[in-house]
Amino acid sequence: MSFARHETFYIRDGWLRKGIKLVNDSKEGFEFFKREEAPDYLGMGKNMVNSLRFWLQATRIVEPITKNYTKFQLSNFGKFIIDNDPYLEEESTLWLIHYQIATNKEYTTTWYWFFNIFGHKEFDEETFMYWLNNYIITEGFKVAESSLKKDYQCLINTYLFEKKLLKNNSPEDNLNCPLRNLKLLKKISPKTYQLNRVNRKSLHPYIFFYVVKKWQEENNMPLEITINNIMEDHCNAGKVFNLSFDDVIYYLEECQKLNLLKVSRTAGLDSVNLVNKNSEEVLNQYYNNEDVITLAQ
Numbered sequence: 001m002s003f004a005r006h007e008t009f010y011i012r013d014g015w016l017r018k019g020i021k022l023v024n025d026s027k028e029g030f031e032f033f034k035r036e037e038a039p040d041y042l043g044m045g046k047n048m049v050n051s052l053r054f055w056l057q058a059t060r061i062v063e064p065i066t067k068n069y070t071k072f073q074l075s076n077f078g079k080f081i082i083d084n085d086p087y088l089e090e091e092s093t094l095w096l097i098h099y100q101i102a103t104n105k106e107y108t109t110t111w112y113w114f115f116n117i118f119g120h121k122e123f124d125e126e127t128f129m130y131w132l133n134n135y136i137i138t139e140g141f142k143v144a145e146s147s148l149k150k151d152y153q154c155l156i157n158t159y160l161f162e163k164k165l166l167k168n169n170s171p172e173d174n175l176n177c178p179l180r181n182l183k184l185l186k187k188i189s190p191k192t193y194q195l196n197r198v199n200r201k202s203l204h205p206y207i208f209f210y211v212v213k214k215w216q217e218e219n220n221m222p223l224e225i226t227i228n229n230i231m232e233d234h235c236n237a238g239k240v241f242n243l244s245f246d247d248v249i250y251y252l253e254e255c256q257k258l259n260l261l262k263v264s265r266t267a268g269l270d271s272v273n274l275v276n277k278n279s280e281e282v283l284n285q286y287y288n289n290e291d292v293i294t295l296a297q
Helices: 015-025 029-034 038-042 046-058 076-084 091-102 109-118 125-138 145-159 178-182 205-218 227-232 245-257 279-288
Strands: 062-064 072-074 122-124 185-189 192-195 224-226 261-266 269-274
Touching (some): 015 038, 015 072, 029 038, 029 072, 076 091, 091 178, 091 205, 091 279, 125 145, 224 227, 227 245, 245 261
Antiparallel strands (some): 185 192
């Protein structure tokens, strides 16, 4: 578990693109972030460089290559972005980045808790802080309130689509977080926020299926799972994308049309039989417009 490692900075437009290019092009790779000239090279302040370094880890664009987490390299996900959407122009790529953050309990614990455990669709700072602190205590940890407040504000700034930026901020501060375009969060009163239902035109069925398949693989589950798994299990599509039951049924029907799965709702058993392909193959198929895969017999 970790908190407030972002240096109070949320992801800014262009940051991840800069970071991926640096790690991929530099002979030193991720180690370059530790050099004194890194801020000048990136055109960012030192604290922002440290924040970008953290977000590359939190989004799993880089992965550790040593057990003590001292050295990192581009992950398969980072390489996938370079090969398929290096400028992060696709909305589906933003959903994938959101997925990485919302499931990363180790680096972005507050984000993980918010999407998988919190459960409140409307909240204010007091409610958020109370239940987050309660979760941390039950997990056997104690964290300074100041760190939790930094996470709270950073999470709001990450997703709040309607957020108005102050005119007297510096140009660097006025950069939006690209994840705001997902419109997951809105302000409904001066101190209250609401977690929005997903825009079905924004989230493609293939991305929904990828997350379900990734959950199945990482939990060593059989190809036949249940609708309840998708709705209620941590790090599955229902939680990560804040899907209602109707949303899940919609996406299951769309995925079935694409031959990605089969749904059986007979005798009170809502079972879902997933295609026998790994999640990376499915993602590459979507981005490269390959022929639709068929469900394994």
